[in-house]
Amino acid sequence: MNSSWPRRGLYAITPDEADTARLLAxxxxxxxxxxxxxxxxxxxxxxxxxxxxxxxxxxxxxxxxVPLIVNDDWRLAAQIGADGAHLGEDDGELAAARAALGSGAILGASCYDDIALARAAAAGGASYVAFGAFFPSPTKPNARRAAPELLAQAAPLGLPRVAIGGITPDNARSLVRAGADLVAVISGVFDAPDPAAAVRAYLSCFEDPAHE
Known part of the structure; x- marks a missing residue:
């Protein structure tokens, strides 16, 4: 993973938006x-x-x-020269993605509620491991639920830990305190009345995670 990229903060994920101009705005x-x-x-x-x-x-x-990471499709990431890709358990082998994208690419792996998946991802060349859903998520209402303790369990892997799933500015601080380096959010930002204000609210959770 490119050492110049930030390793903490808000990991924004785009919504399902058919209008490209609106997506960009x-x-x-x-x-x-x-x-x-x-x-x-x-x-x-x-x-x-x-x-x-x-x-x-x-x-x-x-x-x-800001690095652009493509969800699910490492081939598309390679074709357009994106900074990396994020793979779920059904999106292909991490090793193949790493070989195609190169050693400097950001390669993420969904590890859901399973520390064993995180260990396997780290061994397979992942740049970061993602756990969740930590809270009920409007994007994936039936997603597996993860415990905050997973974030601490993954610390020895030495990789950034991403938390996802139903995260709001009100509950993000507890996950940062538990060990999350980045919080990944779709609706909490893009569906907010003021997305920029929502971003700032999430970022405030990293300022002093020791206190609620």
Whole structure:
């Protein structure tokens, strides 16, 4: 993982947005407000739209000094020169993604509620491990639930730990205190009345995690 990328903060994940111009406008405000990383995710989109949107997001991320990580599809990440990819358990082998993307790419792995998956991901070349859902999530209402203790258990891996799933500014601080380096959010930012203010609220949770 490129050592110049931040290892703590808000990991913003794009919503399912069919209008590329609107996606760019919505994302720009989130990046302006200080999101550390951006993951491009659009589950309903076809391959052509995903490629177009990811390509459109790339210069926006470059302008903000924020890495662009492509959800699920390391091949698309490689094709467009994105900074990395995030893989779930059904999205292919980490080793193949690492070989294609190179040693400097950010390669994330969903580890759900399972520390064994995190250990395997670390051994397979992951740059970070992601656990969740920690709270009920509107994006994945039936997602497996993870315990905050997993974040501490993953500390010996020496990789950034990402928390995801139903995270709000009100509950994020407890996860940061438990060991989360980044909190990954979709609806909590993009569906907020003021996304930029929401970003700042999440970032405040990293300022003094020792206190609620």
């Amino acid at each position: 919505r994302t720009a405000s989130v990046l302006d407000a200080g999101a550390a990383w951006l993951q491009y995710r659009n589950k309903p989109a076809d391959a052509a739209l995903r490629r177009d949107q990811a390509l459109a997001l790339l210069p926006l991320c470059r302008a903000h000094g």
